[in-house]
Amino acid sequence: MxxxxxxxxxxxxxxxxxxxxxxxxxxxxxxxxxxxxxxxxxxxxxxxxxxxxxxxxxxxxxxxxxxxxxxxxxxxxxxxxxxxxxxxxxxxxxxxxxxxxxxxxxxxxxxxxxxxxxxxxxxxxxxxxxxxxxxxxxxxxxxxxxxxxxxxxxxxxxxxxxxxxxxxxxxxxxxxxxxxNVYSMGMALSPCTVPASGKPSFELGEDEVEIGIGIHGEPGTHRESLRSADDIVDTLLERIFAKSGIAPPDRVAVMLNGLGATPQSELYIAYRRVAERLAERRIAVHKTLVGEYMTSLEMAGFSISLLKLDDELTRLLDAPADTPAHRQR
Structure with missing residues (x-):
């Protein structure tokens, strides 16, 4: 590597x-x-x-x-x-x-x-x-x-x-x-390589993905054959919905987080399905973040985070910030 x-x-x-x-x-x-x-x-x-x-x-x-x-x-x-x-x-x-x-x-x-x-x-x-x-x-x-x-x-x-x-x-x-009130789950298409070791931290076959992986390469819930982006998003969201209890008329902030080596185009393909599923469930989206926010070196994959909002959290989420990785007015 x-x-x-x-x-x-x-x-x-x-x-x-x-x-x-x-x-x-x-x-x-x-x-x-x-x-x-x-x-x-x-x-x-x-x-x-x-x-x-x-x-x-x-x-x-x-x-x-x-x-x-x-x-x-x-x-x-x-x-x-x-x-x-x-x-x-x-x-x-x-x-x-x-x-x-x-x-x-x-x-x-x-x-x-x-x-x-x-x-x-x-x-x-x-x-x-x-x-x-x-x-x-x-x-x-x-x-x-x-x-x-x-x-x-x-x-x-x-x-x-x-x-x-x-x-x-x-x-x-x-x-x-x-x-x-925040719930997340991720998946990996490929492993990452820690510089000191010089070798991948785990192995995935060409047609395999890891569902539920941790940000250091820890095992998830299971491995499966690569499926469509929509199917993978559905798998992650179903688990989040089951564990969170998020339902209408809740409103949420969404983070679609790349793990380091996933093209922005693919992140938006995944977010497209997230938006569809939330609309189907009549869950309002107040804010969306799509990009790399917490990576795992050059691991390919992404995670979804849903934050259930109330008025206090919404006001503070919308407050200004000025940092190298996150700026809003």
Whole structure:
């Protein structure tokens, strides 16, 4: 597998250097793998992160209206507690810090350890754990459901709440509301290759797809022969509908998320079917996001996330944001 890199052991460092070189509104905390806003604000701070390889998550969401810091581990490897603690220290403005954690065992353990250390230093800290994947529970790296692309909705809505000046407890409440109302499921057409290993993380036959796969290549619900885009979308949506209870007159935000190597044209073909199915069920679509929001290196495939909205979540979802990966006025 060909990779555009210099040295595998410099992959994350050079990526982070490239991010701050391209986006001067961001900066890197010296000696760390932490990206923060260059011009912090006095408010509740949001910190998220995880293993690298999911770009634009998480550093791409650092900026006005979303995150204050993103901490990156090695590819598909949780950042260490000291790195997370460095992020917390860097962004704490005295009004508290909320950690947004995807539900993977390493992430939860290391972020919670950092939270304990920060609390011992007198920093007001809270955490939420995102578990939006409806495909499987108790998977390879997870106790309970996995946290996948729906996490971006948490970044956006909790970030808007913090930007509006709400207190830490309120920002956490709103983040928890998003988590309770977002449902996701994905599929893969092909595996990805972690730079350090140089070989695919799993194998799929030419005519095989994996349904319900995780963002690190963890197994899904099953493998099957490649079918039409409409059939695959129907399979994912039926599981989401069954687990979420979304029904008329609900309104939703939809994210059709590419996993890194799926052409935009194919994502729109998939979204066309999503829109048809939602219209058939008389579910109103308030906002649509189609693109790459939480990838898995160069894996081919996509995930669907549905966020059930109320007036509060709608207002915060629509609030302005200005980050490298997500901008809205």
């Amino acid at each position: 060909k990779k555009l890199l210099n040295q595998a052991d410099r992959y994350v460092d050079e990526m982070l250097d490239g991010i701050v070189a391209a986006h001067p509104e961001l900066k890197r905390v010296p000696g760390t793998q932490v990206i923060v806003r260059a011009h912090p604000k006095a408010k509740v701070a949001l910190v998220s992160g995880g293993g690298s390889g999911h770009e634009p998550a998480h550093a791409g969401y650092v900026g006005d209206g979303m995150l204050d810091a993103a901490v990156s581990g090695s590819v598909f490897t949780s950042p260490t507690p000291d790195q997370v603690l460095a992020a917390i220290r860097a962004v704490d403005q005295g009004q508290g810090v909320l950690l947004v954690i995807k539900n993977y065992t390493g992430d939860v353990m290391n972020f919670e350890m950092a939270a304990d250390l920060a609390s011992m230093e007198g920093i007001a800290i809270e955490k939420v754990i995102v578990a939006d994947d409806v495909a499987v529970e108790n998977s390879t790296y997870t106790v309970g459901k996995r946290g996948i692309a729906g996490t971006v909705f948490v970044h956006k809505i909790a970030g808007a709440a913090a930007e509006a000046g709400l207190e830490l407890a309120e920002v956490k409440r709103i983040a928890e509301k998003v988590i309770q």
